[in-house]
Amino acid sequence: MKIYQRHPWPLTLEEAIAIQEQLRIEVITEDRLEPVQYVAGVDGGFEESGTITRAAVAVLGFPDLQLQEQAIARRSTTFPYVPGYLSFREIPAVLDALEKINITPDLILCDGQGIAHPRRFGIACHLGVLLDVPTIGVAKSLLIGKYADVPDERGAWQPLLHRGETIGAVLRTRTGVKPVYVSSGHRVSLTTAIDYVLRCTPKYRLPETTRWADKLASS
């Protein structure tokens, strides 16, 4: 897909903060998505002691979840891992990988938070705004927020709260397994996000999209 560069990639935290402040106002948390035919998953990883960032994209058909296309990209790492600024470390390589695929996904599931972020601008929001494509954040662990115990059955969830607002959902995708943290990325509401995450997790805790991207990036 064609990628339009909205801003240069920052090398300092100060520059990153400025970009977050500028782009966060563009995030849309309402449903503005087309019928989903293709769902993509993106994943970032590191090699050579972290000096190289590796990203993988897997595009699956929906709702069959069969792999349709894949791509991998590597580029030198230019930003450190700082909680709250993960996107500046991983998105550059993710865009490189997305540029290689022919199918434009109708929805992208990201490995990390959406608006369940201190400034409501997690990696899923950042990627969604840069591409203007609907995105959802699906994280394996908590960044911010509090929540009540989630019943043990698949499909059960509890709102993730922060400063008086619901910023996401703690969702059980498999009975008896740790829940995942779901939040709107861009152009997708929370209830719709929960629905898609459940439809992308027919068998395992994590969505098939991210599992594919993970597998491709590792091998």
Place this chain on the structure above:
DNA sequence: GCGACAG
């Protein structure tokens, strides 16, 4: 000031 802290 003291912890918490996506990947």
Place this chain on the structure above:
DNA sequence: ATCTTGTCGC
């Protein structure tokens, strides 16, 4: 994220 084997439990 990454370094890493076997092991507990359904």
